[in-house]
Amino acid sequence: MELEAKFATEEACRMYLARLRWPTGFRCPRCGADKAWAVQQRWECAECGRQTSVTAGTIFQDTRIPLPVWFRAMWWVTAQKNGASALGLQRVLGLKKYETAWTLLHKLRRAMVRPGRDLLTGRVEVDECYLGGLEEGLPGRLNVEKALVVVAAQEDGPGIGRIRMRPIVDASAASLVPFVQDSVEPGSVIHTDGWLGYLPLESKGYEHEVTFLKGKKKTPSELMPRVHRVISLLKRWLIGTHQGAVSHKHLEYYLDEFTFRFNRRTSKSRGKLFFRLAQQAVAVDPVTYDRMVHPAPAKTQAKPQLVGVT
Numbered sequence: 001m002e003l004e005a006k007f008a009t010e011e012a013c014r015m016y017l018a019r020l021r022w023p024t025g026f027r028c029p030r031c032g033a034d035k036a037w038a039v040q041q042r043w044e045c046a047e048c049g050r051q052t053s054v055t056a057g058t059i060f061q062d063t064r065i066p067l068p069v070w071f072r073a074m075w076w077v078t079a080q081k082n083g084a085s086a087l088g089l090q091r092v093l094g095l096k097k098y099e100t101a102w103t104l105l106h107k108l109r110r111a112m113v114r115p116g117r118d119l120l121t122g123r124v125e126v127d128e129c130y131l132g133g134l135e136e137g138l139p140g141r142l143n144v145e146k147a148l149v150v151v152a153a154q155e156d157g158p159g160i161g162r163i164r165m166r167p168i169v170d171a172s173a174a175s176l177v178p179f180v181q182d183s184v185e186p187g188s189v190i191h192t193d194g195w196l197g198y199l200p201l202e203s204k205g206y207e208h209e210v211t212f213l214k215g216k217k218k219t220p221s222e223l224m225p226r227v228h229r230v231i232s233l234l235k236r237w238l239i240g241t242h243q244g245a246v247s248h249k250h251l252e253y254y255l256d257e258f259t260f261r262f263n264r265r266t267s268k269s270r271g272k273l274f275f276r277l278a279q280q281a282v283a284v285d286p287v288t289y290d291r292m293v294h295p296a297p298a299k300t301q302a303k304p305q306l307v308g309v310t
């Protein structure tokens with residue numbers, strides 16, 4: 001109710017986004033001046049006259065969805081412990097079209113990876129797993145063609161700190177090592193099984209700790225309990241919240257949403273999560289519906305380069 005009251009109009013939402021985008025006050029992107037007039041829905045630079053829209057260059061660019069609906073969607077996605085499916089979002093927002101809910105959700109997922117986020121440090125467990133097919137011990141089925149995902153889980157005493165994950169084309173060193181380099185600070189201890197793909201880590205500045213599984217009585221989940229706990233939670237979430245209906249080409253963004261929520265799971269304040277998501281939403285580049293439905297083929301290889309401030 002607080003959200004509804006606070007963000008009831010386009011104007012209120014725009015002012016909120018403006019404060020996130022220009023935390024130290026308006027800056028003209030052309031001349032750098034800090035004075036502007038509000039002209040209709042834009043800011044007009046008092047020096048050079050350039051008009052800037054607060055949504056230009058963000059995920060809200062060119063949207064036909066009213067900003068208050070966006071804000072409600074952001075709230076719904078962050079306030080629910082497990083997030084929302086497109087169908088759930090469509091119902092709760094009373095949207096006529098499923099596609100609108102789908103678009104909202106997928107655009108928001110793209111804002112869930114913070115540009116320039118901190119790397120994991122300390123001791124980190126890394127392992128790969130297959131998603132898809134019949135999942136052992138879980139009710140339901142994940143309707144993804146078998147997809148390989150690599151997961152890193154930072155140790156926090158006996159518990160789990162922050163995580164990172166990424167779909168990979170294969171379990172070769174060429175896939176695994178760049179993931180570790182993008183996710184974990186050099187000098188950290190990387191704990192893996194004896195798979196050869198992890199061997200080059202030592203030469204990349206990591207301390208590599210190997211636990212060989214062969215001949216051990218313990219199962220992989222006992223030897224690397226954190227990363228396997230994360231994998232099992234991920235599968236539950238994909239099957240539970242999304243009924244297992246996750247398409248291969250969008251898997252990366254589901255992983256981003258899972259990571260976003262997992263890494264903030266101890267945050268007491270849902271409002272803070274909402275703030276983070278909104279903040280990141282004005283910091284990431286816009287993406288069109290066409291681009292989302294037909295991603296570039298190299299999607300699983302490279303993360304889009306995100307620009308902006310956080």
Ligand SMILES: [Zn+2]
Nearest residue numbers: 028031045048
């Ligand atoms: Zn200017």
